[in-house]
Amino acid sequence: DAKTTQPTSMDCAEGRAANLPCNHSTISGNEYVYWYRQIHSQGPQYIIHGLKNNETNEMASLIITEDRKSSTLILPHATLRDTAVYYCIVSSPSRTDKLIFGTGTRLQVFP
Amino acid sequence: ETGVTQTPRHLVMGMTNKKSLKCEQHLGHNAMYWYKQSAKKPLELMFVYNFKEQTENNSVPSRFSPECPNSSHLFLHLHTLQPEDSALYLCASSQMQGLSGNTIYFGEGSWLTVV
Numbered sequence: 001d002a003k004t005t006q007p008t009s010m011d012c013a014e015g016r017a018a019n020l021p022c023n024h025s026t027i028s029g030n031e032y033v034y035w036y037r038q039i040h041s042q043g044p045q046y047i048i049h050g051l052k053n054n055e056t057n058e059m060a061s062l063i064i065t066e067d068r069k070s071s072t073l074i075l076p077h078a079t080l081r082d083t084a085v086y087y088c089i090v091s092s093p094s095r096t097d098k099l100i101f102g103t104g105t106r107l108q109v110f111p
Numbered sequence: 112e113t114g115v116t117q118t119p120r121h122l123v124m125g126m127t128n129k130k131s132l133k134c135e136q137h138l139g140h141n142a143m144y145w146y147k148q149s150a151k152k153p154l155e156l157m158f159v160y161n162f163k164e165q166t167e168n169n170s171v172p173s174r175f176s177p178e179c180p181n182s183s184h185l186f187l188h189l190h191t192l193q194p195e196d197s198a199l200y201l202c203a204s205s206q207m208q209g210l211s212g213n214t215i216y217f218g219e220g221s222w223l224t225v226v
Contacts, residue, residue, distance in 0.1 A: 032212060043201050043217035044154075045113065051212070093211035097144055097203075101154045 022088030115218035134202030
């Protein structure tokens with residue numbers, strides 16, 4: 001599975017968009033990009049995933065560059081409850097249970 | 112609420128005790144998983160069940176014994192554990208193992224402390 005690189009931490013003002021970047025320059029053609037987050041002491045929460053096209057759901061948007069070497073998770077209107085560690089994971093389609101979480105980005109949303 | 116419910120949320124047990132962790136999913140999924148998350152370590156996949164059949168045991172010591180009576184329920188039976196087994200144990204489910212674009216949904220986890 002491809003390795004991902006994320007900033008260690010980011011801050012965002014409440015109500016503003018939070019844009020979390022992820023580099024995955026060694027991604028293979030059939031590997032998906034998944035985003036999860038984990039609030040302290042809780043299980044990881046699925047956010048969104050994509051292969052090539054941009055994706056949007058009720059939680060977030062995922063923007064994948066045309067060369068697929070990087071992506072950005074967008075939380076359009078961050079709230080204090082969005083404070084968490086966000087993980088970008090690249091996974092082969094047949095082994096999406098083999099999730100390698102890495103260190104992620106600690107997003108702090110402030111009032 | 113993720114649709115995957117784990118009980119108990121917290122468990123303290125002695126090394127000679129026998130206890131069980133329970134997981135139930137309400138998502139209509141056919142695959143269920145046990146993961147272990149220790150402090151300062153990445154998530155470790157322990158067991159995989161697909162349509163009630165165990166398809167993967169990731170070299171887990173025999174003091175951890177999983178049971179999957181049906182596609183909605185998963186247990187992890189614990190006996191003669193060691194203090195280093197203290198961790199967050201996460202249950203998860205997905206539509207089925209090996210499905211392209213499969214999404215794993217996690218429960219809140221069971222915090223286990225072995226004393």
